[in-house]
Amino acid sequence: xxxxxxxxxxxxxxxxxxxxxxxxxxxxxxxxxxxxxxxxxxxxxxxxxxxxxxxxxxxxxxxxxxxxxxxxxxxxxxxxxxxxxxxxxxxxxxxxxxxxxxxxxxxxxxxxxxxxxxxxxxxxxxxxxxxxxxxxxxxxxxxxxxxxxxxxxxxxxxxxxxxxxxxxxxxxxxxxxxxxxxxxxxxxxxxxxxxxxxxxxxxxxxxxxxxxxxxxxxxxxxxxxxxxxxxxxxxxxxxxxxxxxxxxxxxxxxxxxxxxxxxxxxxxxxxxxxxxxxxxxxxxxxxxxxxxxxxxxxxxxxxxxxxxxxxxxxxxxxxxxxxxxxxxx
Amino acid sequence: xxxxxxxxxxxxxxxxxxxxxxxxxxxxxxxxxxxxxxxxxxxxxxxxxxxxxxxxxxxxxxxxxxxxxxxxxxxxxxxxxxxxxxxxxxxxxxxxxxxxxxxxxxxxxxxxxxxxxxxxxxxxxxxxxxxxxxxxxxxxxxxxxxxxxxxxxxxxxxxxxxxxxxxxxxxxxxxxxxxxxxxxxxxxxxxxxxxxxxxxxxxxxxxxxxxxxxxxxxxxxxxxxxxxxxxxxxxxxxxxxxxxxxxxxxxxxxxxxxxxxxxxxxxxxxxxxxxxxxxxxxxxxxxxxxxxxxxxxxxxxxxxxxxxxxxxxxxxxxxxxxxxxxxxx
Numbered sequence: 001x002x003x004x005x006x007x008x009x010x011x012x013x014x015x016x017x018x019x020x021x022x023x024x025x026x027x028x029x030x031x032x033x034x035x036x037x038x039x040x041x042x043x044x045x046x047x048x049x050x051x052x053x054x055x056x057x058x059x060x061x062x063x064x065x066x067x068x069x070x071x072x073x074x075x076x077x078x079x080x081x082x083x084x085x086x087x088x089x090x091x092x093x094x095x096x097x098x099x100x101x102x103x104x105x106x107x108x109x110x111x112x113x114x115x116x117x118x119x120x121x122x123x124x125x126x127x128x129x130x131x132x133x134x135x136x137x138x139x140x141x142x143x144x145x146x147x148x149x150x151x152x153x154x155x156x157x158x159x160x161x162x163x164x165x166x167x168x169x170x171x172x173x174x175x176x177x178x179x180x181x182x183x184x185x186x187x188x189x190x191x192x193x194x195x196x197x198x199x200x201x202x203x204x205x206x207x208x209x210x211x212x213x214x215x216x217x218x219x220x221x222x223x224x225x226x227x228x229x230x231x232x233x234x235x236x237x238x239x240x241x242x243x244x245x246x247x248x249x250x251x252x253x254x255x256x257x258x259x260x261x262x263x264x265x266x267x268x269x270x271x272x273x274x275x276x277x278x279x280x281x282x283x284x285x286x287x288x289x290x291x292x293x294x295x296x297x298x299x300x301x302x303x304x305x306x307x308x309x310x311x312x313x314x315x316x317x318x319x320x321x322x323x324x325x326x327x328x329x
Numbered sequence: 330x331x332x333x334x335x336x337x338x339x340x341x342x343x344x345x346x347x348x349x350x351x352x353x354x355x356x357x358x359x360x361x362x363x364x365x366x367x368x369x370x371x372x373x374x375x376x377x378x379x380x381x382x383x384x385x386x387x388x389x390x391x392x393x394x395x396x397x398x399x400x401x402x403x404x405x406x407x408x409x410x411x412x413x414x415x416x417x418x419x420x421x422x423x424x425x426x427x428x429x430x431x432x433x434x435x436x437x438x439x440x441x442x443x444x445x446x447x448x449x450x451x452x453x454x455x456x457x458x459x460x461x462x463x464x465x466x467x468x469x470x471x472x473x474x475x476x477x478x479x480x481x482x483x484x485x486x487x488x489x490x491x492x493x494x495x496x497x498x499x500x501x502x503x504x505x506x507x508x509x510x511x512x513x514x515x516x517x518x519x520x521x522x523x524x525x526x527x528x529x530x531x532x533x534x535x536x537x538x539x540x541x542x543x544x545x546x547x548x549x550x551x552x553x554x555x556x557x558x559x560x561x562x563x564x565x566x567x568x569x570x571x572x573x574x575x576x577x578x579x580x581x582x583x584x585x586x587x588x589x590x591x592x593x594x595x596x597x598x599x600x601x602x603x604x605x606x607x608x609x610x611x612x613x614x615x616x617x618x619x620x621x622x623x624x625x626x627x628x629x630x631x632x633x634x635x636x637x638x639x640x641x642x643x644x645x646x647x648x649x650x651x652x653x654x655x656x657x658x
Contacts (some may be wrong), residue, residue, distance in 0.1 A: 010367055011584075016486060022610070040340055075406045077584055078408070078571060079406045079407070079408060079446060079447040079448065080447040082517065085514075103511075103512075106512075107510070109425075111512050111513075111514055112444045112514065113443070113514035113517065114442070114445055114515060114516065114517055114520075115443060116409060116581070116588075117408060117409065117446070118408040118409040118583060118584035118587060119581070119582070119584050123493075128480075129580070130481065130580070151457075151459070152459060152655075161506065173580055177581070181514075182433075183434075183435075183438070183440050184440075184510055184513075184515075185440055185441065185442035185515050185516070186441065186442050186443060186513075186514050186515020186516065187514070187515070188441050188443055188576070188577060189576070189577075189579050189580045190413065191443075192581035193579045193581055225633050247419055248517060248519070249459070249519070251459070251463070251502060251505070251516050251518045251519070251521045252445070252448070252521035253366070253448070254521055255340075255406055255447035255448050256449060257447075258447060279642055302523075308330070313643075324561050
C-alpha cells in the first residue's frame with residue numbers, strides 16, 4: 001500500500017491511497033482524513049485502506065490522477081523526527097577530513113539526533129534559505145514511520161512497529177553545523193525543515209528489498225539532472241532500523257507517527273558518488289587536498305529517488321529547487 | 330484565560346477552559362476539541378474562548394469542578410519542543426564543576442536543544458524510569474507556547490507570537506547525559522518525556538509579572554514536601570523568550586503549538602536553592618568538595634508551582650512521583 005497527502009489548504013492535508021504505479025489515487029475520508037489519523041488507529045483502518053489499495057491496483061474502480069506536484073509531505077507536521085547516522089562510512093569520512101577519528105564506540109552505540117518535526121516540506125517544495133553563505137546541503141536518506149513503540153523494545157521486536165517507509169531530504173546548513181555542534185546540544189539552526197518523498201509505503205510493497213531492517217535498493221541522487229550518487233542503501237548501514245528504533249526507545253516509549261531516518265546513505269567507494277555535498281567535498285579533500293564541489297546555489301535542483309528492478313519509482317521523487325531569499329551573497 | 334486538557338482516552342484529550350482560581354472548568358467542543366486545534370486557528374477561536382473564560386470567572390453559569398488529577402498535559406503530544414539554557418548561572422556552575430569554563434559566546438548566542446515532543450506527561454503522572462542508576466533528575470522551567478512564527482522574526486516581534494505560558498518538569502537522566510553529549514548530537518536517551526503544568530495561561534493573566542519576555546515570579550520546587558528551590562525566575566534569565574524564539578526561527582519558521590523552554594531556573598546565591606538536583610550536587614562540590622544530594626529515588630515526590638502575590642497558584646502544580654520499573658538497582 002502506498003499513501004500520500006495532498007495539499008488542500010489545511011495544516012495536515014488530505015490523505016490519499018495511491019496505486020503501486022503512482023498513477024492513480026483515491027481519498028478515503030470515511031477511513032481517515034489525514035495520515036496521522038490513520039497512524040493513530042492503524043489496526044482499525046488498515047483493512048479498509050488495504051481494500052482501497054487493492055481496488056486501485058486492480059483498476060476496477062474510477063480513480064483520480066496522482067500528481068506529485070500536488071503533494072504535501074505525507075506527514076506535513078509530525079510529532080517526532082529522529083535522525084541517525086547509521087552509514088558509518090559517512091561519519092568516518094567527515095571525521096577524517098577534520099583531522100580526527102571516529103570513536104570506536106560508534107560501532108556499538110548509534111549516533112542519533114532529535115530533529116525538528118513541526119514541518120516537513122512536500123516533495124516538490126522549494127528549499128528556502130536566506131543566504132548561500134549558510135552552506136545549503138542535501139542529505140538523501142531512508143526513513144521509517146513507526147506505530148506506538150513500547151519503552152525498552154528490543155531490536156527485533158522494533159521492526160514489527162515499522163508502519164511505512166520512504167525517503168527524506170534532510171536539508172542541512174553546513175556553515176552553521178560546526179559552531180552549533182561545538183555548543184554541545186545538537187542541531188537547531190543548522191537543520192531546517194526536511195522534505196519527504198511523495199508517498200510512503202508499507203513494508204510489504206518492498207518485498208525482499210526490505211530485509212533484516214535495511215532497504216536493499218540504490219539511492220539515486222541527482223543535482224541539476226546529473227547523477228550525484230548511486231550507492232546501494234543495503235550496504236554500509238551499520239545499525240538496521242530495528243536497532244535504531246530500539247536505541248530511541250531505550251528510555252521512553254515512542255508515539256505513533258515517529259519518523260526515523262537512516263542517516264545519509266554512503267558506500268565506501270568513490271565511484272558510486274555521494275548523497276550529500278559535504279561528503280563530495282571531504283572525498284576531494286582526502287584525495288586531492290582541496291574541496292572543489294560548492295554547496296547548493298540559488299536555482300539548483302535536487303532529485304532523490306529509488307526504483308524497483310523494472311525501473312518503476314518506489315516512493316516517487318523528491319525534486320526540489322533551491323531558492324535563496326533575502327540578500328544574495 | 331487558562332486552558333487545560335482532560336484525559337478522556339484519546340491521544341489529545343479534551344480541551345477545557347479553567348477559571349482563574351483553578352476551581353471550575355468548562356469543555357468547549359463547539360470552539361475546539363483539543364488545544365492543538367485551538368492553536369491551529371487561534372485568531373478565530375480566541376473571542377469565543379475568552380467569552381467562556383469571562384463567564385467562568387464571573388460565576389454566572391454552571392461549570393464542572395476542575396481537578397488537576399484528571400489532567401493530561403495541556404498538549405499531550407506536540408509538534409515541537411525546544412529547550413534553551415537561558416539561566417547562565419546554571420550553565421556556569423555545571424561547567425565549573427567539570428573543571429571547565431563557560432564559553433564567552435554563550436553570552437551572545439543562546440544554547441538550545443531540540444527535545445522530544447511526541448509525549449508530554451500530565452502534571453500528576455508518574456515519572457517512570459527503568460533504574461535509579463540512570464540518575465533521574467527534575468528540571469523546573471518556564472515554557473511558552475507559540476503561534477506560527479515567521480522565518481527570521483526579530484526578538485521583539487517574536488514576543489507577539491507567545492500564545493500561552495506554563496511550567497515544565499524537564500526530566501533528565503544524568504547518568505546518560507555526559508556520554509550522550511560526548512557523541513556530539515545532543516540529547517536522545519538522556520531526555521525522556523517532560524511533564525507540563527495543569528494549565529497554560531494567556532500572557533494577560535500574568536499582568537506585570539510577564540514583562541520584557543520574562544516571568545517575574547518565584548519558581549517553587551519541593552522534593553518530598555520540603556522546599557528544594559525558591560529562585561526568582563525574572564532574575565538571571567540571560568536571553569528573554571523573544572530572543573529565544575528569534576534564535577529558533579533564524580533559519581526556519583516555527584509551526585503553531587511549538588513549546589519552548591527557558592532552561593532550568595537558577596539564581597546565583599545558594600540560599601534560594603535549586604530547580605534541579607544536579608545543580609545542588611555541583612554547588613556542594615564547589616563548596617564542600619563532594620556531592621551529597623542523591624538523584625531521585627523510587628517513591629520520591631517532585632512538586633513545581635508558581636504563585637501570584639496572594640498565594641494563588643498560577644498554573645496549578647506539577648506533582649509527580651518517581652516510579653522505578655524493572656530491576657531495582
